[in-house]
Amino acid sequence: MKIKFKKKRLLANLFLGIVWIGLGIFNILEDYNLRWSDYGYLVIGILYIGHYLYDFKNQYLTIENGIIRKNAFYGFRKKINLNDINWIKKFAGDYTLKTELKELKINTELIDKESLIELNKILAELNLPSEKTPFAKLGV
Structure with missing residues (x-):
């Protein structure tokens, strides 16, 4: 996707x-x-x-085979396994996905509305404690 x-x-x-x-x-x-x-x-x-x-x-992000990858033209691709994410922070509309070793920032201002809804669904489905995800409070 x-x-x-x-x-x-x-x-x-x-x-x-x-x-x-x-x-x-x-x-x-x-x-x-x-x-x-x-x-x-x-x-x-x-x-x-x-x-x-x-x-x-x-496009901006690719999600396949349990991996989320941020695509960049100038070679700064970052990827994180969705199962390794242990904390999602939301600040000023941006998401920061954190694992033990990596961090991936997602600028939601760059994302198409329909794609943002899909991204929110995928991130809300992650099995995270309610204090470590902004989606538990929203009921997404």
């Missing part, structure tokens, strides 16, 4: 990529004295487009 990004975030990366690429092409076509920074605009645009494509394909 994939926990999806909000469409607004995905479209922002796509828009920024197009703008940077357009700026780079404009600078290359208009400027007779090319500088390395003119090509830098193209590189930044390509990175934004790459970020959009990666996020569109992989």
Whole structure:
């Protein structure tokens, strides 16, 4: 199961990529004295487009085979076994999943509404004491 990004975030990366690429092409076509920074605009645009494509394909979180994995374009993937989670903290809308050795922060502002409902269901089903989960108080 994939926990999806909000469409607004995905479209922002796509828009920024197009703008940077357009700026780079404009600078290359208009400027007779090319500088390395003119090509830098193209590189930044390509990175934004790459970020959009990666996020569109992989989304924010992947939950499969009892493992929750946070996907990141720049190689900072974190994963935690759902059975190893012994504490879920909720602060300012963000979740922090803690095990004995690892910690995974989930920014709920980035998550699509329907996906957030699914994530809440999965986290509420974990067998945790009521003082170690925000879901016991909510009755989710």
